[in-house]
Amino acid sequence: xxxxxxxxxxxxxxxxxxxxxxxxxxxxxxxxxxxxxxxxxxxxxxxxxxxxxxxxxxxxxxxxxxxxxxxxxxxxxxxxxxxxxxxxxxxxxxxxxxxxxxxxxxxxxxxxxxxxxxxxxxx
Amino acid sequence: xxxxxxxxxxxxxxxxxxxxxxxxxxxxxxxxxxxxxxxxxxxxxxxxxxxxxxxxxxxxxxxxxxxxxxxxxxxxxxxxxxxxxxxxxxxxxxxxxxxxxxxxxxxxxxxxxxxxxxxxxxxxxxxxxxxxxxxxxxxxxxxxxxxxxxxxxxxxxxxxxxxxxxxxxxxxxxxxxxxxxxxxxxxxxxxxxxxxxxxxxxxxxxxxxxxxxxxxxxxxxxxxxxxxxxxxxxxxxxxxxxxxxxxxxxxxxxxxxxxxxxxxxxxxxxxxxxxxxxxxxxxxxxxxxxxxxxxxxxxxxxxxxxxxxxxxxxxxxxxxxxxxxxxxxxxxxxxxxxxxxxxxxxxxxxx
Numbered sequence: 296x297x298x299x300x301x302x303x304x305x306x307x308x309x310x311x312x313x314x315x316x317x318x319x320x321x322x323x324x325x326x327x328x329x330x331x332x333x334x335x336x337x338x339x340x341x342x343x344x345x346x347x348x349x350x351x352x353x354x355x356x357x358x359x360x361x362x363x364x365x366x367x368x369x370x371x372x373x374x375x376x377x378x379x380x381x382x383x384x385x386x387x388x389x390x391x392x393x394x395x396x397x398x399x400x401x402x403x404x405x406x407x408x409x410x411x412x413x414x415x416x417x418x
Numbered sequence: 419x420x421x422x423x424x425x426x427x428x429x430x431x432x433x434x435x436x437x438x439x440x441x442x443x444x445x446x447x448x449x450x451x452x453x454x455x456x457x458x459x460x461x462x463x464x465x466x467x468x469x470x471x472x473x474x475x476x477x478x479x480x481x482x483x484x485x486x487x488x489x490x491x492x493x494x495x496x497x498x499x500x501x502x503x504x505x506x507x508x509x510x511x512x513x514x515x516x517x518x519x520x521x522x523x524x525x526x527x528x529x530x531x532x533x534x535x536x537x538x539x540x541x542x543x544x545x546x547x548x549x550x551x552x553x554x555x556x557x558x559x560x561x562x563x564x565x566x567x568x569x570x571x572x573x574x575x576x577x578x579x580x581x582x583x584x585x586x587x588x589x590x591x592x593x594x595x596x597x598x599x600x601x602x603x604x605x606x607x608x609x610x611x612x613x614x615x616x617x618x619x620x621x622x623x624x625x626x627x628x629x630x631x632x633x634x635x636x637x638x639x640x641x642x643x644x645x646x647x648x649x650x651x652x653x654x655x656x657x658x659x660x661x662x663x664x665x666x667x668x669x670x671x672x673x674x675x676x677x678x679x680x681x682x683x684x685x686x687x688x689x690x691x692x693x694x695x696x697x698x699x700x701x702x703x704x705x706x707x708x709x710x711x712x713x714x715x716x717x718x719x720x721x722x723x724x725x726x727x728x729x730x731x732x733x734x735x736x737x738x739x740x741x742x743x744x745x746x747x748x749x750x751x752x753x754x755x756x757x758x759x760x761x762x763x764x765x766x767x768x769x
Contacts, residue, residue, distance in 0.1 A: 302445035302542035303531050309449035310527045314520055314674065317500070321670035324501040334508040336571050337665055347570050355579050358740070362586040365748070369593045373549060376597050380604030383762060392759045399752060415744045417737035
């Protein structure tokens with residue numbers, strides 16, 4: 296079972312090794328002349344002002360929350376989706392679809408609530 | 419993979435090898451091959467993008483390097499970038515800053531493992547294939563956030579936050595749009611998905627039923643957003659954020675982001691091809707003499723379509739981007755799933 300994932304590890308290893316080689320070549324070939332101005336934060340040519348810890352639009356956090364919910368929903372969908380054809384063949388297709396319909400309906404209710412509350416507006 | 423092990427077995431010196439040894443050697447060869455293909459496609463596509471952009475804007479694009487239509491321009495760029503200074507800003511979080519490009523690159527490359535190039539020719543024949551691809555390519559978001567945060571630069575941070583918001587949002591319609599196809603196949607294995615589309619263009623999933631047709635276009639739009647390309651290139655809007663999350667990167671580390679972007683572009687195009695557009699099958703049945711070539715050509719055509727869109731449409735605003743994803747694409751893809759399910763029951767057609 297898990298030996299199928301060996302190529303995945305190998306790809307990681309090979310890609311990491313090649314990236315390392317490229318970085319090493321660029322390290323050997325490239326110049327290194329650091330100075331204070333070059334190493335300063337780039338802010339379009341003027342000295343950087345203030346801290347980087349700026350205030351963030353709260354919507355970014357909301358999007359992260361919605362993503363978690365919907366991604367979980369997608370994860371729940373996958374097993375059903377893989378089995379759906381088999382269920383259809385064994386005559387339980389209608390039942391399977393209703394089951395998933397109920398699940399989606401519950402989700403949709405929450406989705407509509409968020410929509411109505413303005414959670415999806417980006418203003 | 420099976421083809422590769424069979425090939426290796428025929429080579430002198432490999433004949434006496436155990437099955438496991440052959441398997442691992444084959445996988446290592448495949449991994450090297452894939453990295454080469456990725457680097458090569460990044461080089462070819464940068465040139466292609468500049469030519470396509472040029473012709474769309476009534477100019478030539480690169481013409482000098484290498485005489486014929488500036489074909490060597492991208493190679494020259496790559497060589498040049500190897501000799502550039504690697505600047506790490508004094509304010510940056512060094513560990514994260516150094517590591518972030520690798521996470522982005524490895525994330526996009528890892529997903530390539532499950533791409534079915536030809537019958538039996540896939541680096542890792544995973545039962546979870548398509549799921550694995552989406553899971554692995556999610557790593558890119560982490561890399562982008564790392565890069566933006568570690569740069570300690572306001573532009574980079576804004577770009578990273580936008581990029582993360584956009585990529586996680588569009589991941590949902592991207593994954594949901596492929597679900598009707600999996601319903602028809604009954605498997606997440608990438609080989610099975612392609613095999614289910616055998617026998618001419620009308621067996622491809624894009625033309626199987628109207629819901630799948632809609633799902634394909636939903637997938638296509640989401641894939642453009644997922645690769646952060648125009649008209650959805652909010653993370654690096656040059657006019658607002660300098661270069662977004664890779665503002666502070668130079669030399670090879672910048673090149674890694676660039677490589678990853680084109681690797682991702684080709685990846686989402688290849689996914690579109692093997693999920694909706696028949697994978698390695700040719701449009702006319704019986705002409706399947708070069709499956710891998712057919713697959714790559716279709717992939718390149720999809721990349722071309724992507725470039726066409728990028729250089730034709732103006733950039734959208736952030737609120738339009740979120741509107742499109744949450745209020746249009748997610749409901750439509752959910753509708754496609756339900757519609758396809760009902761259609762499968764009523765038509766009684768299984769498969």
